[in-house]
Amino acid sequence: MIIALMKHLSWCFQRYWSRRKLAYLPHELRKDMGIMQDDFEREVSKGNIVTLGKELCQFAHSNSMSAQVRPSKGKHHDIRPN
Numbered sequence: 001m002i003i004a005l006m007k008h009l010s011w012c013f014q015r016y017w018s019r020r021k022l023a024y025l026p027h028e029l030r031k032d033m034g035i036m037q038d039d040f041e042r043e044v045s046k047g048n049i050v051t052l053g054k055e056l057c058q059f060a061h062s063n064s065m066s067a068q069v070r071p072s073k074g075k076h077h078d079i080r081p082n
Contacts, residue, residue: 019043022047069078
């Protein structure tokens with residue numbers, strides 16, 4: 001669980017810094033890389049502390065949801081329509 005948390009934190013901060021760096025790419029380079037203007041604007045707008053906080057909180061939410069889903073004990077029955 002701790003390793004998954006560390007990986008998630010690393011992923012979130014990597015995306016945050018990538019979005020911040022993307023804002024400073026020249027138009028010609030973005031065009032060469034195939035980044036469309038609307039995609040560029042959408043990603044750059046996510047390069048803020050609020051989005052970083054939301055992405056960091058997604059780990060806690062996804063783990064609390066997976067903790068609620070437990071496999072049932074006993075036999076599993078297939079339900080097939082006739």
